[in-house]
Amino acid sequence: MNYEWLALLAAALWACTSLISVTPSRQLGAFAYSRWRMGLVSVMLLSAALFNNQWQMITLEQAGLFALSGFIGVFVGDTALFACMNRLGPRRASLLFACHAAFSAFLGVWLFNEALFGWSLLGAGCLFLGVALAVAFGRKPDQHSWEKISGPVGIAVALGLTAALCQSLGTVMLKPLMSAPEFSQIDPVAGSALRMFSAFSAHWLLWLSGNKLARAQNPLNSRLFMMIAANGFLAMAVGMTLMLFALRYGDVSVVALLSSTSPVLVLPLLWIVTKQAPTRSAWCSAALCVLGSALLIFA
Template sequence: MTYEWLALTAAALWAISSLISVTPARHLGSFAYSRWRMGCTAVMLTSLAWFIGGWASIESSHILPMALSGFVGIFIGDTALFACMNRMGPRQAGLLFSCHAVFSTILGYWLFHETLSGKELFGATMVFSGVVIAIFFGRKQANQHIWEAVRGKIHIAIGLGLLAAFCQAMGGIIAKPVMETAADPVAASAIRMITAFAAHLTLRATGANIAKPLQHINWQILGITAINGLLAMVFGMTLILYALQKGNVGMVALLSSTTPIMILPLLWIYTKQRPSPFAWMGAVLAVVGTSILVS
């Protein structure tokens, strides 16, 4: 499978997991939900890396950059994303998070001197334009579902979404040099997740109010959280690391930014509310742009 399809598959998994996240994230709060999610995922990835022998490929020089990538991209980035989602819902948070493609492209060009051909640039522009149109103009004002309502101050929600996008981009940039080596992506993902989970545990140990759960966890919430971690982090983020082994940071980020497009039909099924014509227009642009990239 080429890196384009790896990134697109990860985007689809993130779209599904973002909808699954809404209930447990609002039940526990963004910090507590992230902590439980990362704990479940750290166990899964560590066990899987041991089972496939991935730990043997990790050198001492890989640990620090992957740990830093996990701290920035997962501990800060994922927590900010769920805080944004709790305030704006999965679709609008998806728009802001898709900006990680722009951040990744700029950082990739600046740090790794990556370039896009004319064809790739045209396709990438269509993908990102489709994302913006589908999410921003695709909002219906009448008879909004509860997931579309903005809770609290909108500028805080926007700031959290952009912070999540920037941290996601930085996490990929930091991980890129390691992923160009023979390091196993599953083991590398495990290091990132263990670091993020350890940071969450440290924060919880301080007794900070933001780390306390809004409500006690139950078996149903724990099960949903574990499934979400399996889809988004064990499969999704590991696929992204495989994609980074084969492709440049900007292109991987652009393709993975199609997640909010994929959310549209899922939201339609769940909320029984048809997306607006602008949402479908954006989806068509993104699909055409993606076909140009993967052809």
């Protein structure tokens, strides 16, 4: 079996779940939606990790690193991403989030003295050019509400880039742990469960503090709850499981490239849902982001 294609299926699921996120995120607000999503995903992953019974393979120091990665990458990163999505829509938000590949490359240069020149530098430029094209062009007066920009563009772009940067930081800080020989003995489901539970704990403490940002803008109903549960199950339980199989048995570079195609895959899905064909600039910006990711991965 060609396991690399499981990464493409995972990317398709993430594209689908980005559309599922739009309604509950806008109804509840970024913080309340993220809190419920992280809570439900934590229950799913903790249950799976308890079933596998692999907790004893994670040391206290490793658990702390997973928790810190979850706080930065999931609590801050995901919340910023949904706040960006509420302002720019799922297409532009996914393109901004794709910049995490470029940020990871720059962080590798800064923290691990990795080289970034030639094709890698061109890839980073393609990513940022694709995002700029998506935000600056392609607007139409009769656009679907998911494509309209709400509020100041600068704030929305800053939120999207913050989400991408936090995703990169949350991943890069695990690099020393992942490269260690003992990492192969760590159950990835248990590690993901720790990251998610750390993010949920931060959301829960923020909500307990009475901070206005943490309050839900509208009451949670059964329809929104099912959408959040479906999003968490498809994105984390199914999507991440497919990615784990792809990474374990497939070529890592090909898997990384196929999993970065969400900005392109979301376009036909938006076409189906909104009944409006994406503009040429939308296709061009998505293609630039995927090309940039490919150059960064294979360079």
